[in-house]
Structure formats: structure tokens, C-alpha cells
Amino acid sequence: MNSFFTFINSSVGKKLLMSLTGLFLSLFLIVHLAGNLLVLRQDGGESFNTYAHFMGGNPLVRTLEIGLFLFIAVHIVNGVRIWWQNRKARGKRYDVYRLDENTTLPSRMMALSASLVLLFLVVHLRKFWVPARFEGEQNMAGLVVTTFQNGWYVLFYLIALVVLGYHLRHGFQSAFQTFGWKTKRYAGLIEFAAAFFWLVIPVLFACIPLYVYLTGGAAVASLR
Amino acid sequence: MKITLKVWRQKDQNDEGRFVEYTADHVSPDMSFLEMLDVVNIGLVKKGETPVAFDHDCREGICGSCGMMINGRAHGPGRGIATCQLHMRSFRDGDTIVIEPWRSNAFPVLKDLMVDRTSFDRIMQAGGYTSAKTGGVPDGNAILIPKPVADEAFDAAACIGCGACVAACPNSSAMLFVSAKVSQLALLPQGQAERTARVQRMIAQMDEEKFGSCSNTYACEAECPKQISVTHIARLNREFVASQF
Numbered sequence: 318m319n320s321f322f323t324f325i326n327s328s329v330g331k332k333l334l335m336s337l338t339g340l341f342l343s344l345f346l347i348v349h350l351a352g353n354l355l356v357l358r359q360d361g362g363e364s365f366n367t368y369a370h371f372m373g374g375n376p377l378v379r380t381l382e383i384g385l386f387l388f389i390a391v392h393i394v395n396g397v398r399i400w401w402q403n404r405k406a407r408g409k410r411y412d413v414y415r416l417d418e419n420t421t422l423p424s425r426m427m428a429l430s431a432s433l434v435l436l437f438l439v440v441h442l443r444k445f446w447v448p449a450r451f452e453g454e455q456n457m458a459g460l461v462v463t464t465f466q467n468g469w470y471v472l473f474y475l476i477a478l479v480v481l482g483y484h485l486r487h488g489f490q491s492a493f494q495t496f497g498w499k500t501k502r503y504a505g506l507i508e509f510a511a512a513f514f515w516l517v518i519p520v521l522f523a524c525i526p527l528y529v530y531l532t533g534g535a536a537v538a539s540l541r
Numbered sequence: 542m543k544i545t546l547k548v549w550r551q552k553d554q555n556d557e558g559r560f561v562e563y564t565a566d567h568v569s570p571d572m573s574f575l576e577m578l579d580v581v582n583i584g585l586v587k588k589g590e591t592p593v594a595f596d597h598d599c600r601e602g603i604c605g606s607c608g609m610m611i612n613g614r615a616h617g618p619g620r621g622i623a624t625c626q627l628h629m630r631s632f633r634d635g636d637t638i639v640i641e642p643w644r645s646n647a648f649p650v651l652k653d654l655m656v657d658r659t660s661f662d663r664i665m666q667a668g669g670y671t672s673a674k675t676g677g678v679p680d681g682n683a684i685l686i687p688k689p690v691a692d693e694a695f696d697a698a699a700c701i702g703c704g705a706c707v708a709a710c711p712n713s714s715a716m717l718f719v720s721a722k723v724s725q726l727a728l729l730p731q732g733q734a735e736r737t738a739r740v741q742r743m744i745a746q747m748d749e750e751k752f753g754s755c756s757n758t759y760a761c762e763a764e765c766p767k768q769i770s771v772t773h774i775a776r777l778n779r780e781f782v783a784s785q786f
């Protein structure tokens with residue numbers, strides 16, 4: 318029998334690790350979205366701020382947060398490793414290579430969409446997470462509203478969400494193929510669930526910056 | 542038809558290699574792609590030049606010898622065909638056709654369009670067999686196998702080991718080939734005895750040969766001359782996970 322190390326370092330093992338961490342991050346999106354939609358409540362940002370304080374103070378959440386960052390790190394490091402090994406496996410490149418005739422765009426763009434989501438993540442964490450965690454920012458709703466008064470931020474978030482949608486368009490169903498669950502019987506069900514992650518979640522996320530921008534934030538925060 | 546060919550020429554494994562242009566006049570749309578190359582080669586021999594080397598044997602899509610990248614597609618345009626089953630009617634008068642060998646570090650180019658596919662043989666040697674003594678031919682229905690299972694195993698067994706899956710894959714992954722071989726035996730009673738060792742050894746050998754990791758783009762399924770389904774890759778993944786316990 319294989320040792321666990323051999324297993325996880327095999328080509329299939331590395332893909333399994335990618336799928337597990339990827340699906341975990343997708344689940345995080347649900348929690349993150351549910352919390353963030355509180356910004357839209359017409360209560361001067363009160364519910365969202367209460368939620369943000371709870372997330373910042375609760376020891377269980379803080380522990381999960383460490384796990385989340387760990388998963389992101391594994392997802393990224395493992396992803397770069399696979400990408401590099403796959404590049405090397407080809408050797409000399411084709412002069413003419415028509416992947417556009419037999420693969421989907423999102424599947425070909427995984428490395429690019431991943432890099433862009435990472436770029437977004439850096440900007441996003443600097444903008445919201447660092448102030449909340451390290452700079453003592455109390456009024457997170459206020460920060461969200463002021464940020465999204467700036468059209469450039471809104472545009473940046475919208476693009477990032479489209480890119481995230483692309484990443485998940487291929488990634489979510491691909492994870493189930495890697496687990497070996499994408500059999501003829503379940504393929505339809507998996508595609509259906511996938512649409513929730515690549516389409517519904519990004520669209521709902523996009524509602525936040527768009528709403529704040531279009532209403533000028535007035536309705537959201539008659540900020541205390 | 543008049544066709545311009547841009548063909549990869551490479552003297553041997555150490556040669557750099559380069560594209561050379563040839564013109565094929567009087568090409569009939571009824572010719573197979575390999576016949577067209579034969580005619581070009583006759584012309585080259587007459588001029589005292591070395592003919593373009595390419596692998597072929599059965600020329601009816603059953604042996605798996607032939608295979609080249611034609612205009613960026615493994616086995617050329619069309620589905621479910623090997624290069625030998627491609628006909629010139631798939632092209633138009635005046636077309637330029639770019640022909641390259643399979644590209645993968647695990648398939649080093651030997652000469653022109655011929656590649657060394659012994660990495661596939663080594664994967665097979667690692668576990669693509671059953672070592673049970675079978676004795677004489679058993680009675681027809683001595684071992685009962687449900688028809689759908691037999692069909693699925695038969696579909697997997699159709700793989701001819703041509704390597705188009707590797708050539709087409711953006712990651713040069715051999716998963717479709719290995720999954721076909723593992724599936725075929727995992728589905729049948731005769732394959733059970735070595736089931737766990739087989740999947741582990743074959744995947745270990747596949748990694749040893751430095752094939753890439755599957756990213757589920759399914760370019761392999763699209764170009765496979767035997768239309769081996771990627772559901773076999775799902776089964777391979779399942780078999781591999783199950784073999785760990």
C-alpha cells in the first residue's frame with residue numbers, strides 16, 4: 318500500500334488536494350456572502366457592524382480563519398506546483414494548437430483566472446480585512462460604503478467577480494470529476510449545483526458594490 | 542486539389558528540427574491523409590531527398606501506430622478517427638496544413654513525425670495485465686457478467702494506445718489512456734485479484750514518466766479515435782482513492 322505522502326504527491330493526489338481546498342473555499346463564499354448581504358439592511362449599518370464585530374471577536378471564527386488562510390495557501394502552492402509540472406510535461410510547444418476547438422474557455426483560463434482572483438484577494442484583504450483586524454476599524458459598514466462610492470473600486474470588484482465566476486465555472490464541477498463522482502447519473506446534478514457557485518453567488522456579491530454605488534450609500538448608512 | 546504542407550522535419554533525437562514546406566499537387570479528395578503523404582514521399586525519393594518518416598501499420602484505425610498533430614488537432618479534424626482514417630475531402634483546395642509530431646516529454650521525437658511511445662508500454666508493464674493462469678478456454682457462460690458492465694469494459698478496451706489523448710491535452714496528461722486500461726480490468730471479475738496494486742502501480746509509473754496532471758479539460762475525449770469517455774477517468778480516480786484503504 319502507498320504511504321500517505323506518496324498518495325498526496327501523486328498526480329491524482331495533488332488534484333484531490335486542489336479539489337478539497339477549492340470546495341472548502343467555495344463553501345466559505347456562502348458564509349461570506351450571507352454575512353455581507355447584511356450591508357444592504359436599511360439600519361444604518363448596525364446589523365453588519367454587529368456581525369463584523371462578532372466575526373472579529375469570536376475565538377471559534379478566528380480559529381476557522383486560520384484554517385481558511387491555510388486552505389488558501391495550500392490551494393495556491395499546490396496550484397502553482399501542478400501548473401509548473403504540467404508546463405514542463407509538454408516540452409517543445411506546438412506551432413499550431415487548436416485547444417479552442419475541443420475545450421471550454423474557463424477550463425483553459427484556470428491559471429489566469431486564479432492569478433487574477435489572487436490579485437483581487439490581496440487588494441480586498443488590504444481594503445477590508447486589515448483595517449478590521451489590525452487597525453481597529455469599528456465601523457466596517459461605513460468603510461464598505463465609502464469604498465464603493467468610488468466607481469473604480471466598484472468596477473474592480475465587478476471584474477473580479479466575473480473572473481471568480483470563471484474560476485468556479487470550471488473548478489466546481491471539475492472537483493467532482495477528480496473525486497470520481499461525476500458519473501453519468503450525477504453529472505446533471507453537479508452542473509446544477511455548480512451554477513449556484515459560479516453564477517448566483519457572484520451575482521449576489523455584485524449587488525453589494527452596485528447597490529451602494531447607485532444609491533450613493535445614503536439608504537445604507539445614515540452613519541452613526 | 543493543391544495543398545501546401547508545413548511538415549516538421551527532424552533527422553534524429555539530437556537534431557534541433559525545423560518546419561519544411563512542400564507542395565502536394567493533384568491531390569484527390571478521395572485519398573486518405575496518409576496516402577497523400579505517401580505521394581509526397583514518392584516525389585521526395587525521386588528528387589533524392591529523405592522521405593518524411595511517420596508511423597503507420599493497419600491504416601484502418603485499429604492498431605494505434607499512426608498519429609500526428611494536424612493543424613493543431615491530434616489526428617486532425619473530425620471525431621472518432623485516427624490519422625489513417627482522415628481523408629483529404631476534409632480539406633479544401635489551396636489549404637495550408639501544418640503537421641507536427643505528438644509533443645510531450647514522455648514521447649521524445651525519434652525522427653520527423655515519429656515519436657517514442659514506450660512510456661505507454663512501461664505503464665502497461667507496471668500493471669495493465671492479469672497474472673492469473675487462465676488454463677483452457679472457459680465455457681461461454683461460465684462467468685456471468687451483466688451486459689451493461691461488459692459493454693462498459695468493452696468500450697474501455699477499445700483504446701488502441703495511440704497517444705492522441707496525451708498529444709491533445711494541454712498538460713500532456715496520460716489519464717485517458719491509463720483510465721481506459723484500469724477501467725477495463727477493474728470492471729471484470731478477472732481483474733479483481735490485482736485491482737488495488739494495479740491502479741497504484743500504473744499511476745506511479747505514469748508519474749514516473751513525467752506525464753502531466755489532469756485538469757479535466759476533456760481535450761482527450763474530443764480527440765480520441767476510439768471516443769473513450771472521461772467517465773473512465775472518474776472511475777480511475779475512484780479506484781485510486783479506494784486503493785488507499
Ligand code: HEM
Binds near residue numbers: 457461523
Ligand atoms: C463584493 C463583495 C464583497 C464584499 C463587500 C466583501 C467584504 C469583505 C469584508 C468587509 C471583509 C472583512 C470582514 C471582517 O473580517 O470583518 C472581507 C473579508 C474577506 N473576503 Fe470579502 N467581500 C466581498 C467578496 C469576496 C470574494 C469574491 C472573495 C473571494 C474568495 C472574498 C474573500 C475574502 C476573504 C478571504 C476575507 C477574509 C475573511 C476573514 O475574515 O477571515 N471576498 N470581505
Ligand code: SF4
Binds near residue numbers: 699703764
Ligand atoms: S485513450 Fe484514446 S487517444 Fe488515448 S491512447 Fe487510447 S485510443 Fe488513443
Ligand code: FES
Binds near residue numbers: 599604
Ligand atoms: S495505422 Fe493503425 S490506427 Fe492508424
